[in-house]
Structure formats: structure tokens, C-alpha cells
Amino acid sequence: METTYREAMRTAIREALLQDDRVFLMGEDVGAYGGCFAVSLGLFEEFGPERIRDTPLSESAFVGAGIGAALNGMRPIVEIMTVNFSLLALDQIVNNAATLLHMSGGQFNVPLVIRTTTGAGRQLGAQHSHSLEGWFAHVPGLRILTPATVEDARGMLWTALEDPDPVLIFEHGSLYNLSSELAEDAGPVDIHAAAVRREGGDVSLITYGGTLPLTLEAADRLAAEGIEAEVLDLRTLRPLDDAAILATVVKTHRAVVVDEGWRSGSLSAEISARITESAFYELDAPVGRVCSAEVPIPYARDLELAALPSAERVVAAARQAVGGGG
């Protein structure tokens, strides 16, 4: 069945609402409007205002309310319209959701799921184009998911709801219209392992979320040049699947990390560091990185594209890693 990422996500939410009374969705415009990205379209009509709750424009308040509900036995799905606005809820996420289990001596889990849109590429201007999932991946106590395929959009939510601790799901804005075949019986998927999306022996392209499609495109172009790239989709940014990263580097001896975040202090830096820590003597080339330019993401189309990772840049970095010029 041909399905979009958006529909898959909606199906996942709907299924969760049907299967578990404790599940409810809340966020800005998720109800009557159907969600800013139309993910929850139709759910308000089906489940009513008790379970599909529109909130005031106060991220701190409604994320805090979600934490409270979770502490009291509910299984809230809180939608923060975009990661850009999650900054207003950082205190609730980092100081409360992530720490309560620890600070209560293990008494209180916070079974909260936060969904949010991330990323640039849609001419939304600097303050609406952040890729901050790497920041959240810095924080112990949180699990960070980045579904990059329709299967994962369909399957990660339920597994996240079953996790007794806070889980943040980052949905890249460019993926909602992604469409692919989805099995009729598609269901929950694991949220701990990275996935090899393409096998190859010459260079490992390590990425996640919104940059997976362009990385796969780069791998196709590289194949036309005789360079077989392996594409690793991290899927979960915290905790990272170290074994999968190590395995692909041991296989290819070269790695390029593709991350839409800014390079400095980024998740790509963390991955590069782990590779040198655990696989230094397997490396045949310095670990390459393709990240966003270190500027506020430009509004102008050409400038925005120039600032973001592209298949061309991934191809060039991979060529450099294998020594074929570039």
C-alpha cells in the first residue's frame, strides 16, 4: 500500500489512541485545524476534544502539563509544532522530564512522548529552520528518535509510548510527503538499533532523519562511479547504536557523517569522535563530515540550498575519503 510519511504517522497516532485509553494527543492546532503539518487531520473528529487537545501557545505550559499527566499514569503524546519552539519548553524537557526518575531515586518514570518537526529546506527563515535534535541527544534521561522512512514513521510511536521514560521524536519537515510502499500489517518497530539502508564496501555514509534521502541519492551516484557506499541510518540518536557504527566502519574503513546540524559541537562530531575512539586502527581516511554551513539558515532559496547538506557534497566527501579526488 503506497503511503506517505504523514499518513503513516497519523495511522500510528490513531492506532495508539485506539489501543490504549491513557494515550492522548495535545499541542498547538492539533485539534480543529488538524495539525500544522496535517498529521492529526481527522483525529479530532474521530476522538473528540478530550483526547485531541488544542493548547494555548505556551510550550512550557503544555509540555509541563504532559509531564504531569505522564507522572499520573497517562501516556501523553505532546506535539511541539517545530523544534524551533521547543526552546521555550527546554526547562520542562531538560530539567523535569529528563531528571525526575533520577531525582526521585527511581520512583517516578515520565512516560511522555514528544513529537516535533525539525529541519530546514522549506524557506521558513532562520528561526524556523533549526536542526536541534543533536542538542537533545546530549541530555541523559531522554531517548531521541529520528524516523527517516515511512516504516519508521508508522512504527516508532507505539514503541516510544511503551518506553517508561521520555522519548522525543523528530520528524524532518521535508519527509512528510515522502511516499513509499508500506506493508498492510506494518506495525511497531524497534527503537534501539541503527539500520543499514544500503550495503556497500567502500565507504560508510552515516546519517539520520531528513538527510537520509539525499544520502541514498549520493550513494546511487557514487555507485555509478564505481564507489559502493554503505548507508547507515542511525534512527536513534540517543542512545547511539555504537555497535552498528563500529561494524560499518570496520567493513569499509572510511566514514562520512551527514548531519543537517551545524558542525561545531554537533552530533556528527560525537559520531566522528566515537569512530576514532573505537575504530581508529580500522580507518583508512579521516572521518569526513557534511553539515550545514555555520550561519543562521538563509531565507533566500539559493542561499538556503547552499547552506544545507546536498547529495553533491556527500558525493564529494565520499570521493575524498576513498582518495578519488574531489
Added chain:
Amino acid sequence: MVGEFRMPSLGADMERGTLVEWLVTPGDHVRRGDVMATVDTEKTVMDVESFEDGVIAELLAAPGETLTVGTPMARITPTPASVMAPPATAPVSTPVPEAEVEPEQTTPSPGARVPSATPPVRRLARGLGLDLTRITGTGKAGHVTRADVERAAAEQRTDAGAVRSVRVSPRARRLAGELGVDEANVAGTGPHGAVTGGDILRAAKGNEPTGAEGRPGAQNGPGPTPGPADPGQRATGLRRRIGTLMSRSKKTIPHYYLGTTIDLQAALTWMHAVNAQRPVSTRLVPAALLLKASALAARQVPELNGFYTEARFRPSPVVHLGVAVALREGGLVAPAIHAADTLTVDQMMERLRDVVTRARTGHLRRAEIADPTLTVTALGELGVDTVYGVIYPPQVALVGFGRVRERPWAQDGMLTVHQAVNATLSADHRVSDGLRGGRFLDLINDVLQRPEEL
């Protein structure tokens, strides 16, 4: 002011020599005494040295060319920086190493316009070995400023650095160590010409030491120009590899040495009795007994049989005994006799004969080069009484047997004459110590006193 490197006279009767190999490339800095090339004098292959300091500007001869003594082979540009640089004028905290001064920039181009610059800037450029005519002036009317000179110096450092450094990936370095490949001799295919793990693996495969080196019958036809398969060149390469491997052994393996004298009277009496009933082609030699005894002893002292890699010892469940074979043109190889501890003496003799023949004719297989878990060098009836071996990394021990000969033997209060051999053990102290090493030599001795059980 360009110096010339000429075909040297390497002996009173030498009239010409053949360039075997350049060990420098244009752009390299050389000092007096640095080895520039290897030259075949028809008697031997020799390394030849530079007689001056400078930068290789151009190589005038190609490997394989035969040149009469005195013929220029390369041009060397002397480095002004090495004689003139006043330390106080160096503008950066890291002084420009002389080694990185490129030749073109040290000599003014003939006929070039000399740009305007203040005397201190001229002095600075001279001190850095830079040619003012090659620096783009950004000042008024092309005036060369101090900043221009400093920038040119920085660029030159970068360029020269890129040319000179041999980049080796971490994986390649590890594999080179494990396989005994000298990474400096491997052409890199990685980023910026870096030597990669794949390059090392290919080089190790291509080495097939005796396959390439030990083929005295395979010399190219007569003629002044030796091809790339020239035996002299091969021997040079082999020698260099042995040097690399043995240097690494001595640098990284803490050797300890033990020795004992083993009575071979019983063993050789038995062997001669056996041989007396056999045709020449299947007769045994003492080395076969010594190898068999070593293999049996190694099985009981696993600390001497295996590989030390990645900072730990991995004992081998089987004994692949390396046998050191001297090659006629110099150098040696130590191919494996596989599963030597399971062979009968006759099988051992057969394998020994086979492997020695093939080592000398250059038909060893790759596995035979890579597999030995313990190496034995047996000098037989020639050579000296005692051999103190250097361990082949990543192995952890080497057994040496000196010349088998008669010597006075005191036993049971009587002085008689026995055949005997000095057995030595060089072993890796990271893995074993003297007590176990001594046990190993004792076991060899025990086995050889009961030759019929071999």
C-alpha cells in the same frame, strides 16, 4: 649556482654504473651524506650518498640507465636558507625547516624583474630562502610588503609539507606492522595519496618474498640495461624489508636468550643407521631431526608458538614451523612447514627438501610466508657454533641450532667425543620467561635422546 650529483666512482676499477633506483624525488631536501640512489657497479649494488646539502631540482637519469663515472645524474639546488638564515628574522614561532624550501624559490629566475621592496623585507625574504621575483606584491605599484613575504613563506611550508610527508592511514600502519611491510615503500591510493590498508595488503601479497626475489636462474638476458626484475634490485628490496622487519623486532620485542649444548650422538647414530638402508634421495639430514624435536617441544610450551598482535599474545593451536633459508644472492626467507608437530621425520625431511628448493628457486606460496608460528634457523654442518636469532614479528620466539660437530664430551666421569650442537632460544619476554624457555630447550634435548620415538 646548481650542484650536480654525478655517477660516483665506487672502486678504483669502476668505469660505469647502472642506476638501480632513485631514493629521492624532485623537491626533496638532502643533506650531505643522505642516500640518494642505489647503483649497480657490476660487482655489487651500493647506496650512493649526496656530497652536498640542497634540494633535488631534477633527476637526469632513469633507473636502468648505465652511466660512465662522472656523468651528472641529478641537479641539486643549494639552499640559501641553510647558510644565511639569521634566526632573529624568522617571523613565525615555528622556524621554516630547511627541508621544506623548494628549489624554484631559492634562485632568482634569470631575467626576471626584481620588484621593489624595502631592505628589511629583502633581508627577510633572503633569510627565508624566498625569491622576491616570485612573490606577488600587494603594496603600491607591486611593492612587496613584509606581509607578502610572510604569506609566501607560509604557502611554501604548506606545499612542501604536502609533498614530503608520507601519509599512512591508521589501519595501514597497523597492517604494515602486522605484515612486516615497510609502508614507506608503498604507493598510496587514499586521500591525498595516503597509504591505505588495501595498499598494504596488496603490497604484502605482491611481496611473495622469494617469488620475487629468489630466482637466480630468472635473470634477464645479457645487456647493459637491467629491467625492473633485476636481481640486484630485488636483493636490495629484500634487504630493505629484512632491515625494516628486524628493526621493528629489536625495537619492540624484549628479547631474552638461552642456550644449551645438546648431545646428538644417539640421534645421529640412529639417523646414520636409517640412512644406511636408504637411497640417497630419501636420506635424512640432522636438520630434519632438529626441526621435528623443536615442533614437538613447541607443542608443549605454547608461550613460544603464536603471534603477538594488538598488544596481546595469541597462542597457535598448531605448530607451523618457519625454516630460515639463506638465498644465494643474500638475504633469507623463512617459509613455513605447516603442522610440523604432526609430521613424521620422513615427512619432515620431504617437506624440508621441498620448501628449501622452492625458496631458492622462488616458488613459495603466500601462506608459507605468512603462516610460521615459530621459526628455526639451523646452520647444519657449516657456519658457527652458536646462533643468536632475532625474532620475526609477530612471532614470539626463534630457535637457533649452530654447527653440528664433534666435541669433547664429559659423561659419567669419562671424556669421549660426541656429535653435539649448541641450541639457542631467542624469546619474547612479554610472553614467556626464562623458566619456560629453558623447559623448551630441555624438551628438545629429551626428544633427541630418544630418536627412535621421533
